[in-house]
Amino acid sequence: MIDARELSALRTQWDSGDAMRVGWVIYEALPNAARPRLAAELLILSCELLPGVPGEISSVIELTKDPRRWREAHDAFQNVRRLTIELLRDTPDDKVREAVLLVAENAAKVIYNASEELAPFDHDCGYWLVGCAHDLAMKAHSPELKGRFWCAMETLLGTPRS
Numbered sequence: 001m002i003d004a005r006e007l008s009a010l011r012t013q014w015d016s017g018d019a020m021r022v023g024w025v026i027y028e029a030l031p032n033a034a035r036p037r038l039a040a041e042l043l044i045l046s047c048e049l050l051p052g053v054p055g056e057i058s059s060v061i062e063l064t065k066d067p068r069r070w071r072e073a074h075d076a077f078q079n080v081r082r083l084t085i086e087l088l089r090d091t092p093d094d095k096v097r098e099a100v101l102l103v104a105e106n107a108a109k110v111i112y113n114a115s116e117e118l119a120p121f122d123h124d125c126g127y128w129l130v131g132c133a134h135d136l137a138m139k140a141h142s143p144e145l146k147g148r149f150w151c152a153m154e155t156l157l158g159t160p161r162s
Contacts, residue, residue, distance in 0.1 A: 002029050002157055014134070014150055023130025026153050033067070034156060035126060036114045039107035040064035041152040042133045046103040049096055049140055056080050057104045063111055070115035077108035077121070099136035106132055 047053045056079040084101040109125035137146035
């Protein structure tokens with residue numbers, strides 16, 4: 001459990017841009033079964049920046065709703081990764097869309113790892129998920145989104161919003 005003092009220090013780190021450290025602490029504090037919810041919350045907020053949400057990203061969010069489907073997130077990651085590769089090839093200057101796709105990729109990895117299937121993705125994908133969400137807020141020039149990401153993470157930790 002993260003106490004109020006540690007949470008305040010994490011907020012300071014988040015605000016200063018040390019998102020990977022924040023991701024590490026938050027991800028490790030959450031039980032495995034709660035990690036897909038972190039993935040869903042951050043991805044849902046990220047999608048608000050897109051004019052239309054690709055089905056590949058929507059399916060990642062859908063998978064979080066049923067633990068029996070979490071193992072499908074490996075294929076969902078592959079589908080999102082294809083979108084990322086296409087974007088980098090065809091529209092490399094769309095940094096906000098690229099950042100959303102990176103959040104989606106890491107969300108899928110987190111969900112798959114929560115399934116406890118064999119051959120998980122690297123354990124640090126949860127840290128990267130938080131780091132990519134922070135990066136997205138910065139690329140979108142949205143302090144409001146950055147604050148909403150923080151509130152979502154804080155709520156998942158079971159602490160009141162600040």
